[in-house]
Amino acid sequence: MQSAALPTAESDARFIQLVRLADDHLILGHRLSEWCGHAPMLEEDLAMPNIALDLLGQARALYSHAGIIENKDRDEDALAYRRLEREYTNLLMCERPNGDFAHTMLRQLFFSVFMKHYWLSGESSSDPVVAALASKAQKESDYHVRHCAQWVIRLGDGTDESAARLAKALQALTPYLHELFESDSVTQTNGDVGFLPEPSTMQTRWRADIDTIFDLAKLCLPSVENLLTQGKSGGRQGLHSESMGFLLAELQFLQRTYPNMQW
Amino acid sequence: MSTHTIKKNACVVSMAETQHRQRAWEIAAAVPDPEIPSLTIEDLGILRRIEITSNGVVVAHISPTYSACPAVMAIEEAVEQALTAAGYRTEIKRVISPAWTTDWITDMGRKKLKDYGIAPPDKASPSARALFSDPVVACPRCDSTRTEKVSEFGSTACKAHYKCEACNEPFDYFKCL
Numbered sequence: 316m317q318s319a320a321l322p323t324a325e326s327d328a329r330f331i332q333l334v335r336l337a338d339d340h341l342i343l344g345h346r347l348s349e350w351c352g353h354a355p356m357l358e359e360d361l362a363m364p365n366i367a368l369d370l371l372g373q374a375r376a377l378y379s380h381a382g383i384i385e386n387k388d389r390d391e392d393a394l395a396y397r398r399l400e401r402e403y404t405n406l407l408m409c410e411r412p413n414g415d416f417a418h419t420m421l422r423q424l425f426f427s428v429f430m431k432h433y434w435l436s437g438e439s440s441s442d443p444v445v446a447a448l449a450s451k452a453q454k455e456s457d458y459h460v461r462h463c464a465q466w467v468i469r470l471g472d473g474t475d476e477s478a479a480r481l482a483k484a485l486q487a488l489t490p491y492l493h494e495l496f497e498s499d500s501v502t503q504t505n506g507d508v509g510f511l512p513e514p515s516t517m518q519t520r521w522r523a524d525i526d527t528i529f530d531l532a533k534l535c536l537p538s539v540e541n542l543l544t545q546g547k548s549g550g551r552q553g554l555h556s557e558s559m560g561f562l563l564a565e566l567q568f569l570q571r572t573y574p575n576m577q578w
Numbered sequence: 579m580s581t582h583t584i585k586k587n588a589c590v591v592s593m594a595e596t597q598h599r600q601r602a603w604e605i606a607a608a609v610p611d612p613e614i615p616s617l618t619i620e621d622l623g624i625l626r627r628i629e630i631t632s633n634g635v636v637v638a639h640i641s642p643t644y645s646a647c648p649a650v651m652a653i654e655e656a657v658e659q660a661l662t663a664a665g666y667r668t669e670i671k672r673v674i675s676p677a678w679t680t681d682w683i684t685d686m687g688r689k690k691l692k693d694y695g696i697a698p699p700d701k702a703s704p705s706a707r708a709l710f711s712d713p714v715v716a717c718p719r720c721d722s723t724r725t726e727k728v729s730e731f732g733s734t735a736c737k738a739h740y741k742c743e744a745c746n747e748p749f750d751y752f753k754c755l
Contacts, residue, residue: 361732373646451644458755
């Protein structure tokens with residue numbers, strides 16, 4: 316089994332971080348797609364799979380490029396469908412079961428605000444392929460933020476029931492925010508060479524956007540210091556929660572049953 | 579072989595290449611968008627350029643509208659078929675940089691969208707969008723600006739759903755990107 320141990324070589328760092336990002340997008344996209352046919356209203360039944368589709372498109376581009384950098388004949392399908400659980404390095408937040416609509420929307424807002432700023436910075440990547448996909452994904456993330464922010468405000472400033480559910484979602488998700496900004500030798504190497512920005516440099520911008528939205532939603536985030544020093548960790552090392560196995564069982568079903576199956 | 583002949587041949591080749599490039603462009607440009615068939619890929623601005631390589635292969639450069647636009651593979655196949663049918667050895671190149679923007683939809687494309695019942699996007703694509711500023715969208719049927727957004731996401735990745743308060747018709751709006 317290939318472990319997600321930290322490398323020293325620059326190309327390894329590039330591969331590892333592209334796969335982390337791709338895994339975030341694939342796993343969160345998969346979770347969102349679970350809402351298809353179950354959303355509270357028809358418009359949301361269109362919206363969530365549409366966002367999921369954007370995330371999958373971004374994941375495909377990231378996996379493909381990672382496969383080229385790795386240079387071991389693994390294409391996007393091999394990376395997306397034919398790895399073991401411990402080899403997936405997504406944020407733990409992304410694999411959490413959807414919970415209710417408030418939980419799904421708040422998680423998406425946290426993630427999309429982060430990615431919007433991350434891709435904006437990524438547009439000046441030293442790698443032209445990364446720069447190109449960042450400029451495309453940035454616009455898409457911006458649209459996701461807009462959609463999720465409207466819902467978070469509507470729920471937070473809505474009925475007692477919707478506000479209570481959002482508050483509960485915030486409590487459940489807060490421990491996972493820390494991981495968004497986590498730094499290690501992989502992100503440092505890539506930050507130093509201008510390949511991808513250090514996630515920790517997104518904090519101020521992320522926080523400013525979230526605060527603006529939370530003011531309108533009548534919500535309050537714990538202080539930044541707490542977010543950075545406390546919280547769950549392990550996703551980037553392939554240490555997952557129990558729900559990841561169930562998610563992969565469904566996600567990988569076809570490729571595990573009929574290996575190398577093509578459309 | 580005299581210098582004169584070489585020059586003459588070179589000239590003939592380059593003339594032919596220009597003509598071929600023009601012809602290949604016209605063939606590729608006429609391919610319709612599978613999701614909005616009244617529009618061609620030229621109208622949408624996703625056919626970026628035609629290149630003819632030194633060994634005579636026609637390379638069509640195509641930009642997807644969205645990262646995961648499900649139509650992009652169908653479009654690439656259709657372009658390849660059209661060019662192959664016209665006798666060209668063909669290659670498709672997917673170009674994601676610079677990123678496609680709705681600003682590349684031609685004026686003809688905008689008119690066709692409206693005639694088809696889809697409100698065309700704002701001309702200036704947003705750089706840093708204000709969080710909740712919505713564009714003023716005119717109804718493609720009655721031109722009233724008394725319209726209301728029903729859903730940020732519509733029947734395809736590139737459209738939002740609106741309704742007109744004046745004529746009561748629902749309609750799609752091509753999102754500004």
